[in-house]
Amino acid sequence: DVPNVVVADEGDGEIALGWSNLPYRTMRSWDIQAYSDLYLIEPSTGQRRKVVEKVRAGGFGAPAGLSPKGKYVYWWDLEQSAWKALNTRTEKIVELSKGLGQLWNRLHDTPSYPPPYGLGGWLEDDEGALLYDEFDVWLVDPAGRFPPRCVTEGFGRKHHLRLRVVDLEPDEPAIDPRAPLLLSAFDVRTKNAGFFRDRVRGDQLPEKLLMAPKRFSTPVKADDADRLLYSREDFREFPDLWVAGLDFSGARKISHANPQQAEYLWGTVELVEWTSGDGERLQGLLYKPDNFDPSAKYPMMVYFYERNSDNLHRHWAPAPSRSIINITFYVSRGYVVFVPDIPYKIGFPGESAYSAVVPGVTHILDMGFVDPKRIGVEGHSWGGYQTAYLITRTNIFAAAEAGAPVSNMTSAYGGVRWASGLSRMFQYEHTQSRIGGTLWNALHRYIENSPLFFADKVQTPLLMMHNDEDGAVPWYQGIEFFVALRRLGKPVWMLNYNGEAHGLRQWKNQKDWAIRMQQFFDHYLKGAPAPVWMVRGVPAVEKGRTLGLELVEEGRAKRAEDR
Known part of the structure; x- marks a missing residue:
């Protein structure tokens, strides 16, 4: 027991x-x-x-x-x-943590108890523990012999740097308080990252070793040398390997794993800010094509999932994905891509998405380089639900893709996560779905946040993918929305990859999905011909024998690979 x-x-x-x-x-x-x-x-x-x-x-x-x-x-x-x-x-x-103030995640916005910022480790012989607040590192004594002390002297909070312990001796169970302490640093305003050096003992300020508009992996120390191995990246820079001294001096790149990137159009990314419908300042990412012309009018894709602005310097390799758009691929093909952060109000997940995303899109439109008639939106799972909800509230999007969406929270509440066997109730009462009540004491919230009950408001062409072995979101959720829209005569397509899960596992299916999603958005946002699968569909008797990827143009079929 x-x-x-x-x-x-x-x-x-x-x-x-x-x-x-x-x-x-x-x-x-x-x-x-x-x-x-x-x-x-x-x-x-x-x-x-x-x-x-x-x-x-x-x-x-x-x-x-x-x-x-x-x-x-x-x-x-x-x-x-x-x-x-x-x-x-x-x-x-x-x-x-007595007397230390807020050690729980300030951005926590689900109807549950908030998690802590974390624990950095224990000192030798259990003499103390290192705890995190939002920005700094604190030393606490479990024996109560001395009061908590800020190891980083408030430096992190003063400079908006999230400082965290880097364990260079993973085989050692405890931290040597006499040794230098390597800290990772992340600037929550600029999204720059780097490393500082400090000591557990003493009142010195953290010493900056490296800060840059990059993203770094956790360094690994050589067993028998004072050398570090790590990777660094940004949107344009592939995460190659680097070696350096313990203070990051003499840094040298030792790999060049992606030379072919120089042959392709890539793009740029920048941090943008706007005010939500609730008056909150929000951040997001705006990706632009190479050779960007601010006087031109570009098609734009909108993608979201919780908060992504901290990924400003993430490198996206162009490849088919298990579910979502590949940002680099779309930017390389002339799309602007907007990725907004979404904060949530308990009980109003759909409205929260609307309040963040639509003002964000309007802000980008005000910049003047996006065609307001050529905006697409795409999301999967939680993002798929919000996509389905948004198109019941606004016609700002010319096309939408909702992957594995919950469309009816009243039926989803009583469902099961087939991969784990867990009831789905916890998601709505306490976690990501953020209803904050049961089906019986908050029925109106389940209905108001369910796209199915407002399907008659949809005017946006919708593509859906929901697979019959989805272990997270039962695929009947996709079926409910699909048949409702079909009954209402709305333009809707639903793809089911037999035997696939919440996200596609087989490479061939990932490639197929990437092509179909590209064809769908190119048709509605770029005016490209529609493929056979969109115009006539693929009959059940032809499934597995023909893909229907040929483009229908001027009464004849043109193969996709011959475009």
């Missing part, structure tokens, strides 16, 4: 932590942050004793941890938004 056990001191300790959520598993159908009981176990005898009961801790992972030497059990108490520690000898519980 204690299914999870971890032993201290890398498995050689005299104490172990066990945890069990068995008494509370029924709760997981509607509350993924269910309770657990914590146990102390003597590995030599197997004797155990329950030390904490009904703790609501952690989340999808382990609810608690054990310090390297086993002196303390520690956890994030979700209900109290505090780090707790239990002395394994005295069984006394202390609040590690």
